[in-house]
Amino acid sequence: MSNNYILDRSIIYEVFLSLFRLNNNKTINLEDLELEKEIKLDKEIVNWTAETLEKIPENKKETITKYFNEESYFGLCLISEIPVLEIDKMEDYLSYLREKEASDFLYRFTQSGYGPAPSEKIDLAKVKSLIKNEKQAAKFVNEKLNFSSAQKWNLLQFYFEPEAMKNEFIELLEWYYKNIFSSDLEWIKNKLEKINDNYQENIKRYGKKYLENILSKLIDNPLSGEQNHIAFSYFYETRILNSSLENGDSFYLIGFRFPEIFAADEEGLLGSLEIFKALADETRLNIIALLAEKTMYGNELAEKLNLSNATISHHVSKLIMNNIIQAQKKENKLYFKLNKNKFKTAVLKAVNNLI
Numbered sequence: 001m002s003n004n005y006i007l008d009r010s011i012i013y014e015v016f017l018s019l020f021r022l023n024n025n026k027t028i029n030l031e032d033l034e035l036e037k038e039i040k041l042d043k044e045i046v047n048w049t050a051e052t053l054e055k056i057p058e059n060k061k062e063t064i065t066k067y068f069n070e071e072s073y074f075g076l077c078l079i080s081e082i083p084v085l086e087i088d089k090m091e092d093y094l095s096y097l098r099e100k101e102a103s104d105f106l107y108r109f110t111q112s113g114y115g116p117a118p119s120e121k122i123d124l125a126k127v128k129s130l131i132k133n134e135k136q137a138a139k140f141v142n143e144k145l146n147f148s149s150a151q152k153w154n155l156l157q158f159y160f161e162p163e164a165m166k167n168e169f170i171e172l173l174e175w176y177y178k179n180i181f182s183s184d185l186e187w188i189k190n191k192l193e194k195i196n197d198n199y200q201e202n203i204k205r206y207g208k209k210y211l212e213n214i215l216s217k218l219i220d221n222p223l224s225g226e227q228n229h230i231a232f233s234y235f236y237e238t239r240i241l242n243s244s245l246e247n248g249d250s251f252y253l254i255g256f257r258f259p260e261i262f263a264a265d266e267e268g269l270l271g272s273l274e275i276f277k278a279l280a281d282e283t284r285l286n287i288i289a290l291l292a293e294k295t296m297y298g299n300e301l302a303e304k305l306n307l308s309n310a311t312i313s314h315h316v317s318k319l320i321m322n323n324i325i326q327a328q329k330k331e332n333k334l335y336f337k338l339n340k341n342k343f344k345t346a347v348l349k350a351v352n353n354l355i
Contacts, residue, residue: 003208005228008083009196010094013253014188015173015181016079018234021058023068025049042237042257044191052180063172071310072151075169077108080243080251083229090177103128104163105169109158114298114309114334116144131162132296146302146309191234195256199232214259215252218242218320220284220328220337225250232256242334250329275350278322283307284315291325291338298334324347 025046056064067075078097087093107127116122130137137159141152158165181188202210208223211230215222218240222228227249238256243251278284286305290296296304302312316336319325323346325338 003110004226005208005223005230007196007200007203007213008229009192010082010088010231011185011189011192012082012087012090013079013194013231013233014235015090015177016076017233017253018181018188019064019176020068020070020076021045021235022049022053022218023061023064023072028195031052045235045237048184055180060172060175062166064176066154067169067172069137069151071148072109072154073112074109074154076241077112079241079253080245081108083231083249083251083263084245084247090181094170094174094177097166097173100166102166103131105166106131106158106162110145110217112264114146114302114312117154117297117299118305120144131159134160137263144305146299146312148308148310152158169303188234192232195232195234199256214254215240220326222252223250232253242329254275275322275324275346278318278324281315281318283311284319287315287319287336288324288338289313291336292340295328295335296335298336301336 053061082093085093085096087096103124107122107124110116110122110127130140137158141147141156141159143156145152147155212222219242225248229245229249229251231251231253231342233253233255234260236253238257238260239255239259241251241253245251277287283305287301290301290304298309298312298316301307302309305312316325316327320327324343325336327336329333329335
């Protein structure tokens, strides 16, 4: 039986993810997960980030923040189409972007984070109609999306001036690749080659089960789709990104050290102590209470608790890390559920470990 997964080694991912890393280094440094004593970030990435930020002009930093903010993930929304493009060179990818309609950028940006509520259908035709009607666009962005005010404002400006947005984004990628990324291209390629060779060896040794074990930390029944595209990233380091392609395939982008977060203990990285830390927060307890009633989409949780997508994502990640809740995919949307029996078992075991 043939495997239903494809491993992708495109350098284009790292262009996007290095930009994301530059803008979000403080939040990607594990402080919010209270893991810094257990896992130290890759020193080369840390040093590269500090040195690179000094090379980037302030006006470029502002543009990077606009498109690679952790609250909105606008720029990263384009990553999920890369597996099917069959484009290897960044120059060719930039040419591809120049041919893409501005409305397609907006369509992807609008679905960033948890996107609109499941009941709010969004497609390219609707995006085009919103571009033509600024009043409706403002109403949609303000009422249907759970971004911060600043990110809603950015998205609205994209709707008001889509061509200017498209040109600004492409110019940023072009400038960054030419003036920053290219000078470190061989170093980054070597890093990616070692990372991919290491994972390839593990997959060869342990088979598909190895990938399923990694991905099951994020989602129920991983690799259950007809086809799954998988890429390993250097700059995404300790994180994982999951999305669906337009043809229905699944896409997973795995930070090369993501598995380490779950490797140290049966119950999670810090074991019993970490479980209690995860529960010692009112918002996370509220999330558990809501999920005890029913499975919910991230946007629904954000609306119920009157919180932004980024805040919900932070707390959900903490709960997933400790096996308290788990994600499952339905109709290209990521839902969260509480496994009550598993939750009770984990808490009881944590208590027993302490006493």
